[in-house]
Amino acid sequence: QKSRSKLRQPPRLSETIPFVSNAWQFMTNKRLFINRTREALRASPVVQCRLGPMTLHLVSGGSTVSAVFRSSFTSDPWILRILQHTAGYASTDLAKFSADDSGCATLPRKDSTGSTAPEKRIWHAMHRTHEEGLVSAHSVGAFSASFQECFREELSTLPVGNWVEVRVSDFLKKHMSIAATRSVLGSRILEVNAGFIDTFWEYEQFGESLSFGLPSWLNRRAISARERFRCMCRKWYKLADQEFDWDTVALHQDEEWEPIFGSQISRGLARWGKQFSFSVESFGAAYALLLFGLHANTIPICIWMVMEIIKDPDLYHQIKDEVSQANITDGALAGNFDFQRLASMPLLQSVYTETLRVHVSILVTRTATEPVVIGGYNIPKGSVFQAPTEVAHLDEIVWGTPDHPASEFWTYRHVKEVEKTDSTGYVTKKLEFSIAARGGNYFPFGGGISICAGRNFAKPEVLLTVAMIISNFDIEFIEWLKLDGTHSERPALDNTGYANAAATPPDREMKVMWRRI
Numbered sequence: 001q002k003s004r005s006k007l008r009q010p011p012r013l014s015e016t017i018p019f020v021s022n023a024w025q026f027m028t029n030k031r032l033f034i035n036r037t038r039e040a041l042r043a044s045p046v047v048q049c050r051l052g053p054m055t056l057h058l059v060s061g062g063s064t065v066s067a068v069f070r071s072s073f074t075s076d077p078w079i080l081r082i083l084q085h086t087a088g089y090a091s092t093d094l095a096k097f098s099a100d101d102s103g104c105a106t107l108p109r110k111d112s113t114g115s116t117a118p119e120k121r122i123w124h125a126m127h128r129t130h131e132e133g134l135v136s137a138h139s140v141g142a143f144s145a146s147f148q149e150c151f152r153e154e155l156s157t158l159p160v161g162n163w164v165e166v167r168v169s170d171f172l173k174k175h176m177s178i179a180a181t182r183s184v185l186g187s188r189i190l191e192v193n194a195g196f197i198d199t200f201w202e203y204e205q206f207g208e209s210l211s212f213g214l215p216s217w218l219n220r221r222a223i224s225a226r227e228r229f230r231c232m233c234r235k236w237y238k239l240a241d242q243e244f245d246w247d248t249v250a251l252h253q254d255e256e257w258e259p260i261f262g263s264q265i266s267r268g269l270a271r272w273g274k275q276f277s278f279s280v281e282s283f284g285a286a287y288a289l290l291l292f293g294l295h296a297n298t299i300p301i302c303i304w305m306v307m308e309i310i311k312d313p314d315l316y317h318q319i320k321d322e323v324s325q326a327n328i329t330d331g332a333l334a335g336n337f338d339f340q341r342l343a344s345m346p347l348l349q350s351v352y353t354e355t356l357r358v359h360v361s362i363l364v365t366r367t368a369t370e371p372v373v374i375g376g377y378n379i380p381k382g383s384v385f386q387a388p389t390e391v392a393h394l395d396e397i398v399w400g401t402p403d404h405p406a407s408e409f410w411t412y413r414h415v416k417e418v419e420k421t422d423s424t425g426y427v428t429k430k431l432e433f434s435i436a437a438r439g440g441n442y443f444p445f446g447g448g449i450s451i452c453a454g455r456n457f458a459k460p461e462v463l464l465t466v467a468m469i470i471s472n473f474d475i476e477f478i479e480w481l482k483l484d485g486t487h488s489e490r491p492a493l494d495n496t497g498y499a500n501a502a503a504t505p506p507d508r509e510m511k512v513m514w515r516r517i
């Protein structure tokens with residue numbers, strides 16, 4: 001029995017031209033590739049697929065996906081491709097990552113072959129930097145406050161009382177990225193680089209295609225967009241580094257925000273790079289990638305959420321009501337939103353969860369660090385696994401209801417109505433947030449130790465933006481536009497030609513009239 005199971009191989013995703021067809025489709029029409037994968041995964045929880053020289057194991061199903069988030073799998077080789085190709089780290093510094101196979105956990109991997117001295121454990125040091133600067137409650141609280149202040153400043157430049165025409169995507173792409181950049185890196189990076197935000201969005205559209213690492217003659221536009229943005233980040237870093245008093249760094253360690261580097265994650269990244277003697281090229285790459293992580297998914301998700309709310313007048317009024325309950329009315333913070341309160345609003349949470357479910361499309365990637373049994377197959381060490389969020393998130397059995405198929409965006413999918421009885425015995429009905437599935441069936445931020453480090457930043461940024469837009473403006477929908485600015489008969493769908501990262505942006509723009517109140 002044992003030897004028979006050893007011989008069993010997962011079924012293969014077919015291809016007309018061996019080594020070519022799947023790879024070509026993966027790069028040029030990922031939606032179609034995922035649809036074929038979905039079909040194949042109906043018959044087996046693991047499906048093998050050749051992408052050029054690489055053999056991938058595509059997985060689906062709650063327990064199979066949860067299994068690849070365990071510690072016997074690593075995302076280091078995948079991240080290394082991103083550091084090299086999407087960010088553009090210098091080869092001398094990439095070699096430091098390649099030499100360290102001890103992993104990102106506190107304890108070095110048992111079978112690691114290189115030195116496990118702390119000064120060599122670059123992955124672990126990066127992980128700790130992220131934990132302190134992006135995940136900790138302290139850094140999330142500081143970011144929520146500074147983002148709220150910076151976005152409010154963006155809104156305050158708009159006239160009060162006049163109806164003006166606005167394109168929702170354009171507006172949010174510009175003003176959210178300015179506010180989030182200032183709140184994480186400070187304002188200087190925008191001041192010393194003319195056209196910084198436009199250059200970012202040119203770079204952003206190539207995020208995923210860069211990670212394939214195609215030769216430069218095949219990928220000239222993408223590489224030059226990356227280099228333009230990386231050089232801007234490098235220029236700012238050199239100025240900040242010269243100006244910052246590193247001798248007193250301990251004093252700044254827990255400071256929430258200072259004007260030279262900005263936030264804790266920004267200073268943490270500089271300290272980490274210095275600890276591993278990065279070249280200035282890699283510093284530019286590290287900050288370019290930080291900004292990519294910060295904006296590339298959060299902003300499209302927020303755009304979708306604002307569009308969903310505006311296009312449904314009932315929802316718009318319910319959200320307006322929820323948001324007003326989180327408004328601080330007295331004390332020093334009057335006029336601000338209490339993020340914790342905002343994040344506990346049932347409908348707002350349901351819309352956020354549903355937006356991530358429907359619009360995140362990423363193949364979460366892991367490599368097995370030891371031989372593993374997955375879905376009943378024995379698979380050797382070194383095998384690469386990919387879990388497509390889209391297959392799990394649109395699974396009809398997990399998410400569908402008789403009236404609302406899994407493919408549909410449905411506002412109320414993650415709320416239930418509960419009866420509450422007060423002390424006098426009076427019964428009222430209230431909505432309560434309740435997500436229908438988790439773990440391997442819902443993983444917009446990935447999972448395990450390599451789960452998205454910015455997940456706790458994304459939520460305040462999205463919810464605070466939604467709250468500030470909905471509460472500061474009277475809004476009237478005008479029409480949908482194609483991306484060339486002409487009228488569209490239909491609302492937005494996912495822009496499947498886009499290859500940024502995880503969240504798919506809309507393929508239509510929403511034109512509204514709004515008036516700041």
Ligand code: HEM
Nearest residue numbers: 293294297298444445446447450451452453454457458502
């Ligand atoms: C809605 C917004 C976001 C989505 C959907 C998203 C999604 C993801 C996903 C799927 C991964 C891979 C996780 C895995 O392999 O298990 C990831 C990794 C990562 N994300 Fe996000 N992300 C978002 C926002 C952010 C933000 C705001 C930041 C802040 C800088 C960020 C920084 C990162 C970093 C640093 C990693 C690498 C983590 C590691 O391997 O240690 N992300 N993200």
